Amino acid sequence: MFNFRTKAVIKRELKEKILSKTFILMTLLLPLFMIGLLAFNTFLFFYTGEDSAKLIIISESPELTSGLQKDFSKLPIVMNGKYQITFETEPKSKIQGEIENRKKDLLDNKITGVVFIPQTALKDKKIEYYSKSPSNNSLFEKIKGTINQALVDNYFLGRQLSNEDIEYARNSVNFNGFRISSDNKIEETTAGAMIISKLFAFLLYFSLMFIGMMMMRSVVEEKNTKIVEILLSSVNSKEMMIGKIVGTALTGLLQMAIWILPIVLLITSSLFVIPQEYMPTVTLGQMIYFLINYFVGLITFLGLFATVGSIFDNDQDAQSGIWPIMMLIMIPFFISFAVGENPDSMLAKITSLLPFSSIIVMPARMSLVEIPIWQFVVSVIVNVATMLAIFPFAGKIYRIGILLTGKKPQWSEVIKWLRF
Amino acid sequence: MNALEVKNLKKTFGSVKAVDDISFQVPEGSVFGLIGRNGAGKTTTIRMLMNIYIPDSGEVILRGAPVTEEFKQKVGYLPEERGLYKKMNVWDTLMFFAEVKGRSGKEIESRANEYLKRFQLIDRKTSKIQDLSKGNQQKIQFIATILHDPDFLILDEPFSGLDPINTDLLRQIIIDLKNQGKVIIFSTHLMDFAERMCDQIALIDKGKIILSGALSSIKAEYGNRNVNLAYNGDISFLKNHPIVEKVQDFGNTTEITVREEFQTQALLKLLIENNVMVRRFNANDISLQEIFIKLVGDNNNAVQREEVRNV
Structure with missing residues (x-):
């Protein structure tokens, strides 16, 4: 498939890249970093969630107060002592005075807040909250359900309603999302689907950037240290470019395979056990598509990164010249997040089939909705066609660029090279 | 071949x-x-x-x-x-x-x-x-x-x-x-x-x-009338001498061009008469440097060529 010259270049690239400290560290640290981030998130969630609070809940009627007392006593955060709540019954007219009396405690954080439930709340469910930091969403989330229950109970008190009716009224709406696919299984969408979608987008984004920049720097280095001159006395620019790209792409493929290995093991074996709702909703076939898609995308982008690298002879100039290529990775990355919100929108459908964007958007989309086979096929064809279309141009610029040193060329000059 | x-x-x-x-x-x-x-x-x-x-x-x-x-x-x-x-x-x-x-x-x-x-x-x-x-x-x-x-x-x-x-x-x-x-x-x-x-x-x-x-034939072609000299002493008297066309000092050696080919003998005699100690006297010899300067230096003032950027 490749001649001995190209093979020698591939071999050298592989050896240099795979044995480099950056590569080994990146390959091992990224999954650790991701797990760490997840753990940290969970920790933060629990930590802020379990914050303690001292509340005073005041209502205008003794019935409501006792109802509240009863309902709150069953709340886990009250039972474990995190939330300390005292209940009082005061008419509305005295509230201002009460607040005034407790102002010092409120300001010193001895009391987190005062909740006042006026009698009118039985009609409009509007209650008041007095605190140093009055927009405490996590606190509201924890207590509003219970207050609602007490209000509902109080409202229906004395009316001829069965317990079932009251139970129904007490509950608030609870969304359960279901994912529909053509094999007639209606599955519940899980957090796993969302995580995997974001993970795919992130891995693709990160890897294309990381490997791409590595490629660019290596081309600039060869130019900068004048190795090209010697290399070109042995190989031609095409063999050199192909060798470098294939070597680097194989390195990237290895890295990506290591990164997604945990997911593959998760879906194909029972080696790991995680809660069902975090289970990734991808099939093995999709994972294979993911790798193929990545490899094609990587080769395309490596061609572009190498081309830009060949135009400049120092890292700074190359960094500033690379932004149009980086946009081609960044924009689809951001689109993939919008796609997470609505994977069946027109934007999602179109960008998952367009050149460049499809490389990131399609994998991000495929774990969220069922994608017809033809769309996968089209996306692969589009990506391969893009890759094939790019290389004749990239090769020409590369051939001229790598031997050119000195003044930073203008883009208009670079376009002229295409005619040489 | x-x-x-x-x-x-x-x-x-x-x-x-x-x-x-x-x-x-x-x-x-x-x-x-x-x-x-x-x-x-x-x-x-x-x-x-x-x-x-x-x-x-x-x-x-x-x-x-x-x-x-x-x-x-x-x-x-x-x-x-x-x-x-x-x-x-x-x-x-x-x-x-x-x-x-x-x-x-x-x-x-x-x-x-x-x-x-x-x-x-x-x-x-x-x-x-x-x-x-x-x-x-x-x-x-x-x-x-x-x-x-x-x-x-x-x-x-x-x-x-x-x-x-x-x-x-x-x-x-x-x-x-x-x-x-x-x-x-x-x-x-x-x-x-x-x-x-x-x-x-x-x-x-x-x-x-x-x-x-x-190189040998090029030197032979350009070398007649030329003497490659190494010496101790003072040769400044040659500067305006009628048989000498040009004196060029290259540090270690000096190149002297006489007006006619047969005058090299006269030059040697002249040097000895003037108490110059001759350490080497190479008649019909010319350094590549001199040939180079002769050929390239002549049109040095011609329109400056735009240098190719990538060489």
Whole structure:
């Protein structure tokens, strides 16, 4: 498939890249970093969630107060002592005075807040909250359900309603999302689907950037240290470019395979056990598509990164010249997040089939909705066609660029090279 | 028999004629010097020899057939601006450069060991290139150039930056290679060096060959009326003497041009009469430097040629 010259270049690239400290560290640290981030998130969630609070809940009627007392006593955060709540019954007219009396405690954080439930709340469910930091969403989330229950109970008190009716009224709406696919299984969408979608987008984004920049720097280095001159006395620019790209792409493929290995093991074996709702909703076939898609995308982008690298002879100039290529990775990355919100929108459908964007958007989309086979096929064809279309141009610029040193060329000059 | 024949090569970059209709021959078993000033077109010519640049027109004939990609396997090229992969170690570097020439295995390894011993670098096999001194890096570069046993060597200023001991070692190896029948092409702007090493030269200026052939016949052609002199004493009286056309001081030697060929004897007599102690008197001899200045310096003030950016 490749001649001995190209093979020698591939071999050298592989050896240099795979044995480099950056590569080994990146390959091992990224999954650790991701797990760490997840753990940290969970920790933060629990930590802020379990914050303690001292509340005073005041209502205008003794019935409501006792109802509240009863309902709150069953709340886990009250039972474990995190939330300390005292209940009082005061008419509305005295509230201002009460607040005034407790102002010092409120300001010193001895009391987190005062909740006042006026009698009118039985009609409009509007209650008041007095605190140093009055927009405490996590606190509201924890207590509003219970207050609602007490209000509902109080409202229906004395009316001829069965317990079932009251139970129904007490509950608030609870969304359960279901994912529909053509094999007639209606599955519940899980957090796993969302995580995997974001993970795919992130891995693709990160890897294309990381490997791409590595490629660019290596081309600039060869130019900068004048190795090209010697290399070109042995190989031609095409063999050199192909060798470098294939070597680097194989390195990237290895890295990506290591990164997604945990997911593959998760879906194909029972080696790991995680809660069902975090289970990734991808099939093995999709994972294979993911790798193929990545490899094609990587080769395309490596061609572009190498081309830009060949135009400049120092890292700074190359960094500033690379932004149009980086946009081609960044924009689809951001689109993939919008796609997470609505994977069946027109934007999602179109960008998952367009050149460049499809490389990131399609994998991000495929774990969220069922994608017809033809769309996968089209996306692969589009990506391969893009890759094939790019290389004749990239090769020409590369051939001229790598031997050119000195003044930073203008883009208009670079376009002229295409005619040489 | 010519090993290499260059016929009517032309290469233009934009509006600049980097190489303008160049032809020369490199005889089998010779040391050939491609000489010229910086930016004269030497590197462009060399790049066309090796198919790095494709000439606009003209051809390069190698032992009777036009050069192809395969020529690259037979050539060893040491460019003036050197470069190695800084993070690779010495051994991997040598093996890589042999491998892109299609050579690997036991034979190459023993050759590599042999050369490393000869250059006293055998204990640095596993050192990274960046940890070597500049001189040692240059030696590794040279080994990488000749390791695959090329038939042709193209060396661009090979001695620059080497100390006298290593220069001598390198020269010895180059002479060995010449004796093995390799064709060696030097590209240089250092005339005294070209003069000592080359037996064929081509003088290139502003993209054109202005002189080529065997060094001895060129010198004979330009050398009559010329005396190469080494002396102790004062020769200032020659400056305005009727038989002397020109006196040029090159430091170690002085070139004196007389007006007529037969006047060299008179010059020697004149020197002795004036108590100048003659240490060397070489009649009909001229340094390449002087020929070069004579040919190139004359039109020095002509329109400055726009230098090709990528050479």
